[in-house]
Amino acid sequence: MEKKIAVYICTGCGIGDALDIDALSKVASKEFKANICKTDAFLCGKSGIDLIKQDIDGEGVNTVVVAGCSSRVNTDVFNFGPDKIVERVNLREQVIWCHPGEDEDTQMLAEDYLRMSLAKLKNLNLPEPFIGENLSSTVLVVGGGFTGLTAALESARAGYKTVLVEKEAELGGYVGKMYKQVPMKPPFTDLEENSIPALIKAVEDAGVKVYTSAVIAKTAGGPGMFDVTINQNGTDVEERVGSIVLATGAKPYEPEKLGHLGFGQYKNVITQLMFEEMVAAGKMDANKVAFIQCAGSRDQEHLPYCSAACCIESIKQALYVKEKNPEANVYVYYKDIRSNGQYEHFYKKAQQAGVIFIKGDITDISESDGQLTIEADDHTMGTKSVADEFDLVVLANGMVPTAALGETVEEAPAEDEAAAASDEPKVTVAPIIKSNLLNLEYRQGPELPALKYGFPDSHYICFPYETRRTGIYAAGVVRAPMDMLSAAEDATGAALKAIQCIESTLKGEAVHPRSGDMSFPEFNMNRCTQCKRCTEECPFGAINEDEKANPLPNPTRCRRCGTCMGACPERIISFKNYSVPMIGNMVKAIEVPEEADEKPRILIFACENDAIPALDMAGINRLQYNPWVRIIPVRCLGSLNLVWINDAMAKGFDGVLLMGCKHGDDYQCHFMKGSELAEIRLSKISETLNRLGLESERVRATTVNIMDYDKIPAMLDEFAAELEEFGPNPMKDFQ
Ligand code: SF4
Ligand code: SF4
Numbered sequence: 001m002e003k004k005i006a007v008y009i010c011t012g013c014g015i016g017d018a019l020d021i022d023a024l025s026k027v028a029s030k031e032f033k034a035n036i037c038k039t040d041a042f043l044c045g046k047s048g049i050d051l052i053k054q055d056i057d058g059e060g061v062n063t064v065v066v067a068g069c070s071s072r073v074n075t076d077v078f079n080f081g082p083d084k085i086v087e088r089v090n091l092r093e094q095v096i097w098c099h100p101g102e103d104e105d106t107q108m109l110a111e112d113y114l115r116m117s118l119a120k121l122k123n124l125n126l127p128e129p130f131i132g133e134n135l136s137s138t139v140l141v142v143g144g145g146f147t148g149l150t151a152a153l154e155s156a157r158a159g160y161k162t163v164l165v166e167k168e169a170e171l172g173g174y175v176g177k178m179y180k181q182v183p184m185k186p187p188f189t190d191l192e193e194n195s196i197p198a199l200i201k202a203v204e205d206a207g208v209k210v211y212t213s214a215v216i217a218k219t220a221g222g223p224g225m226f227d228v229t230i231n232q233n234g235t236d237v238e239e240r241v242g243s244i245v246l247a248t249g250a251k252p253y254e255p256e257k258l259g260h261l262g263f264g265q266y267k268n269v270i271t272q273l274m275f276e277e278m279v280a281a282g283k284m285d286a287n288k289v290a291f292i293q294c295a296g297s298r299d300q301e302h303l304p305y306c307s308a309a310c311c312i313e314s315i316k317q318a319l320y321v322k323e324k325n326p327e328a329n330v331y332v333y334y335k336d337i338r339s340n341g342q343y344e345h346f347y348k349k350a351q352q353a354g355v356i357f358i359k360g361d362i363t364d365i366s367e368s369d370g371q372l373t374i375e376a377d378d379h380t381m382g383t384k385s386v387a388d389e390f391d392l393v394v395l396a397n398g399m400v401p402t403a404a405l406g407e408t409v410e411e412a413p414a415e416d417e418a419a420a421a422s423d424e425p426k427v428t429v430a431p432i433i434k435s436n437l438l439n440l441e442y443r444q445g446p447e448l449p450a451l452k453y454g455f456p457d458s459h460y461i462c463f464p465y466e467t468r469r470t471g472i473y474a475a476g477v478v479r480a481p482m483d484m485l486s487a488a489e490d491a492t493g494a495a496l497k498a499i500q501c502i503e504s505t506l507k508g509e510a511v512h513p514r515s516g517d518m519s520f521p522e523f524n525m526n527r528c529t530q531c532k533r534c535t536e537e538c539p540f541g542a543i544n545e546d547e548k549a550n551p552l553p554n555p556t557r558c559r560r561c562g563t564c565m566g567a568c569p570e571r572i573i574s575f576k577n578y579s580v581p582m583i584g585n586m587v588k589a590i591e592v593p594e595e596a597d598e599k600p601r602i603l604i605f606a607c608e609n610d611a612i613p614a615l616d617m618a619g620i621n622r623l624q625y626n627p628w629v630r631i632i633p634v635r636c637l638g639s640l641n642l643v644w645i646n647d648a649m650a651k652g653f654d655g656v657l658l659m660g661c662k663h664g665d666d667y668q669c670h671f672m673k674g675s676e677l678a679e680i681r682l683s684k685i686s687e688t689l690n691r692l693g694l695e696s697e698r699v700r701a702t703t704v705n706i707m708d709y710d711k712i713p714a715m716l717d718e719f720a721a722e723l724e725e726f727g728p729n730p731m732k733d734f735q
Contacts, residue, residue, distance in 0.1 A: 001126060003085070005118070006036035006061040008052055010043035010068030015091050018101030019110050024067070027111050032118040036061060044074045056080060065117055067091050070616045082518075085126060089117045093619035094631060105599070105627035112590050112630055119589035123582040127519035127575070129508020130555040135224040137506070138163055139498045140241040142216060142437060145173020146484060147476025148247035149199045150491035151498075155245075156206035158499055163209045163239055165216060165230055171203075172196040173249055175484065177273065179280040182316050182484055188342040189349040191319060211237070219244070220441040222542075222557035223471030224505035242502035243471045245494045246448070246456070248437050250399035250477040253296040253303055261295055261395055262365040268372055269365065269393045272313055279320050286328070286391035289321050290374055292362060293334040295395035305453055307398035308481035311338045314396050315346055318355045330355045331387060333362060333376055343483065358385060365393060401478045404454020406435035409445050430468065430672075440469065444541035448472065455480050459670060463512060465494040468672060469541050470511065470557045473497045510560045513609065513670050514635070519575040520555040521564055527572045534564035534573060537638070539672035561671035562639025566681070571641065580641045583632060587644055590630050592652040595728045600654040602720060604631045605640055609670040610705050611659035617709035625713040626720050628654075636660075637701070638674030642685050645699055649689065652732030655723040657716075658682065658701040668705060675703055695726050 007028040011021055021039055028037040036055055040048040043066065055061040063085040066078050071088035078086050091110050099106040139155040141148045144166030156162040164171075175181065176196040183190055203210070214232035221227045223243055230237045255263040255271045262269035270278070278284045291314040296302035311334065318330045332355060339347040351357065360376040363384075367373070373388040409432045430449035440446050448456035448467045457479050458468045465473040475494035476487040501511045510517040523534075530549035542557035543564065551564075565573045571580045593599040606612050612633050618625060634640060637660035648656050660675030662668040669675050679701045686696035702715065 001062060003063040003121060004059070004061050005032075005034045005063045005065060005121060006038070006052070006055050006059070007034045007065040007067065007114075007118075008043055008048070009037070009039045010041075010048065010066070010091070011039050012042045012044075013069065013092050013096075014101070015068065015096055016041065018096040018106065019091065020107055023107065024110055024114060027114050028065070028118065031115070034065070034118065035059070043068050044077045049077065052080065056084065063087070063121060065089060065114075065121070067114055067117075069093065070619075072613065072616055083126065085121070085124065087117045087121060087124070089113050090616075093616040097619035097622055098625050099627050100624070103627075108591070108599075109627055109630070115589040115591070116586040116630070116632065119585040120582055122585055123579055125576040127517070127577050129518040130520050131508045132222075132225050132505070132556055134240065135506055136226075136240045136242040137161065137502050138239070138241040139243055139245065139495065139502070140165065140226070140228060140239065141245045141247055143173070143247035143249055143476075143478070144168070144171040144210070144212065145247065145249045145476070146175040146196065146199070147249065147478075147487045147491045148173070148245070149196070149203050150488050151245045151247055151475055151495045152208045153199065153203050153206055154492050154495040155498060156203070156208045158495070160499055160502070161209075162206075163211070163241060164203065165211045165214050167213070167215050169213045171200050171210070171212065174273070177280065178276050179320065180316065182312050182343070183346055184485055184488065186342070188345040191316060191323070215436070216438050218441055219438045222554040223501050223511070224556050226471065242505060243473070243498035244438070245491075245498050246403075246437060246467070246472060246474045246478055247476050247491065247494070248402040248478050250401050250481070251405060253307075253398040253400055255295075255395060255397050257302060258295055258395055258397060261292060261362060262367070262372070262393060263395060266365070266367040266372060266393075268367070268370065268391065269395065271395050271397050272310065272317065275317055275392070275394045279317070284320070284324070286321065287325055288329040288390050289318070289392045289394060290331045290333060290372070290387070290390045291318060291394045291396060292374075293332065293337075293396045295397045297396075297398035298335060303398050303400065303453070306338060306481060307396075308338065308340075308486075309477070309483040310396035310398060312343050312346065312483050314394070315339065315343075315350045315355070317394060318350055319353060322350075322353045322355065326354070331374075331390075332357045333374070334359055335361075340483065341485070343485075360385060399477055399481055401453075401455050403435050403437060403448060403450060403456045403474075403478050404433055406433045406447075408432070409434050409447075438472070440541075442469070442541045443535055443544040444538075448474070458672065459668070461668060462670060465490070465497050466512060468539060470559055471498075471501050471505070473501075505556050510558070512559070514560045517560045519560055519577050520558050521553060521560075521562075521573050521575055523551060523553060524572040524574075525550065527570045529570055531569060533567040533569065537567040537673075537677060538564050539638070559671065561636040561674065562634070563636060563671060563674060563677065566639040566641050566677065571643065578635060578639070580643060583634070583641075583644055584647055586632050587647045588651065590651070592732060595732045600628045600720065600723060600728065601652070602626070602629045602655045602657060602716070602723065603648045603653045604629050604657045604659055605634050605637065605644065606631050606659040607637050607661055607670075607674065608633045608635055610661045610668070613706045614704050614709040614712060617706060618712045621709065623710065623713050626716040628720060629657075629716055636669075636671040636674035637678035638671055640678045640681060642681055645685055646688075649692070649694060649698070649729065650731055652729050654698065654726075654729045654732075655719060656699045657719055658699075660701065660703055662703040662705055675701065694729065694731075698723065698726060698729070
């Protein structure tokens with residue numbers, strides 16, 4: 001589209017007092033020849049919005065530049081419809097709130113930010129949404145236990161056609177075997193009837209299409225168009241679905257590995273599930289019972305994590321014994337009782353019923369005449385505790401997600417021997433375990449990549465349920481250890497995400513974290529060298545490849561992070577509204593003073609997810625920071641293309657800082673690997689800089705989270721001081 005650009009400079013919020021607005025206007029109207037440039041004292045108010053709308057209607061303006069507050073605020077106010085480009089220049093949070101007013105350096109900063117935005121527009125176009133063919137609005141739920149039934153019910157009740165696949169002949173899963181269940185409602189003190197029969201009836205009444213004795217033989221496609229082959233009793237059935245909830249649950253940790261606690265040695269040492277079945281069958285007549293918590297869990301030799309539900313389940317089972325015989329002796333040996341949230345009331349109920357809780361480590365279990373003796377170090381009393389004549393010892397043997405049951409699939413081998421032998425740092429690859437749950441037909445592997453211990457989540461802080469395969473949401477104990485109340489919430493949350501995915505895909509929009517983004521990567525295949533970097537570095541398995549290694553993008557799987565764009569050495573991947581030339585233009589638009597001016601320049605590529613919010617927070621808190629910095633927001637540091645750093649150094653920038661999210665096993669990076677990839681790419685540029693006679697330390701990466709905003713001034717001052725020691729970039733005067 002031919003752009004008719006109008007620039008609106010807000011003079012409210014102190015901007016007009018701190019900056020020379022006439023000089024700023026000249027950048028727009030004289031330097032960049034914007035069609036219209038106006039100011040308003042309250043741009044986000046009615047008068048300001050009317051002013052913009054009048055120009056849109058009367059003058060045919062289709063590209064609106066708003067110079068005022070951060071793009072993180074007033075997004076709805078400055079939305080003029082999908083056919084208008086809106087570009088925001090952050091003069092408030094990142095200029096006048098963190099730099100002194102009426103100051104030469106602050107004015108230069110503001111003018112540069114306006115230049116950068118106007119230069120960005122040259123290569124920025126309106127995205128055209130990708131709408132797939134034969135899109136489906138059906139939700140597939142895999143797993144017919146408590147979580148799966150709840151997710152299916154929620155999605156069907158919300159009006160979405162729902163298909164449920166369960167591998168057993170009966171629905172109900174683990175919870176279906178329970179005698180009673182933990183309290184799910186206030187006052188959170190009473191045992192409740194097993195809800196599975198009612199849940200199954202509700203699912204049937206809601207019209208959910210149920211396949212029992214069925215497994216997923218193959219899952220191909222992507223959001224809106226997953227083609228799923230369901231094998232039921234040996235016969236294949238095809239279903240096209242829009243999104244998938246994985247609720248395949250967990251298995252109890254193998255008790256055979258708990259010989260040190262007497263399992264397998266003594267017949268009266270049993271598991272929680274065995275006890276549950278014994279009670280449900282009316283065969284439990286023990287009068288002295290011990291429950292041993294963390295039997296395997298929180299143990300580096302077995303399950304290093306807390307299984308979360310077993311404390312509450314043991315309390316429930318202790319109450320079974322007391323319910324049957326209030327005089328029975330019931331002991332619970334524990335490390336910590338983890339009765340989260342409202343379950344404190346349930347814990348108290350058990351104490352009031354006379355259940356004895358002993359905080360301690362089991363040192364020995366022995367048996368004589370069918371009765372068991374337990375020795376423990378009692379941490380509360382600081383003594384050894386010996387209790388005998390137990391009829392039963394019940395091990396709370398924790399849980400292992402079904403996604404972790406199987407062989408780890410080997411990382412795809414490097415494409416050639418040279419690459420395999422190279423000592424270049426490689427990005428860490430999340431394990432994929434062949435667990436036969438979804439059998440994905442993805443180039444990246446057959447199941448979901450997992451966090452450590454095999455739980456298939458992605459970013460558990462910001463995006464629970466969202467696995468690293470777009471459109472597939474994990475819920476319940478396959479995602480993380482949790483109790484039933486949490487599993488009910490999880491199922492509902494995942495069903496909502498599955499619905500959101502369907503609705504977004506129908507509109508051609510990204511689901512998350514760039515919700516509503518209609519751009520997607522486009523490949524100029526004429527110049528593709530089939531190097532496979534895009535397919536390998538895409539964190540979300542969005543790109544398959546053909547037999548000649550040509551990338552085959554799946555737009556509906558894409559999260560629009562731009563990692564492929566940063567990875568491509570040929571620079572042939574771009575988005576309509578985000579591209580290598582676009583950011584390159586921004587870098588080139590910045591005015592870099594000559595050496596004699598003694599005004600160094602530092603370029604920051606800041607990730608939009610945490611670094612930009614942290615920089616805004618610094619402004620909101622009126623923290624003052626170095627005026628030499630120029631900040632370019634990027635979708636993710638994974639989209640960083642090294643040519644931008646080359647451009648910056650060639651232009652005379654004294655240093656470049658990459659500000660990304662933290663990375664590692666807990667994946668605070670919103671796109672999994674962006675900041676990690678940027679650091680790896682950076683290691684490659686150091687050599688080039690050294691060859692040019694530039695210190696490699698002039699370019700560095702750092703990680704911040706939003707709450708690090710108060711550290712930003714010191715971080716930037718420190719970097720500026722180090723750059724000062726190197727002296728000015730010698731390329732400065734050769735631009
Ligand atoms: S933008 Fe991100 S999610 Fe999409 S294809 Fe590229 S790397 Fe994959
Ligand atoms: S990274 Fe670029 S050159 Fe390499 S396969 Fe992908 S599109 Fe082709």
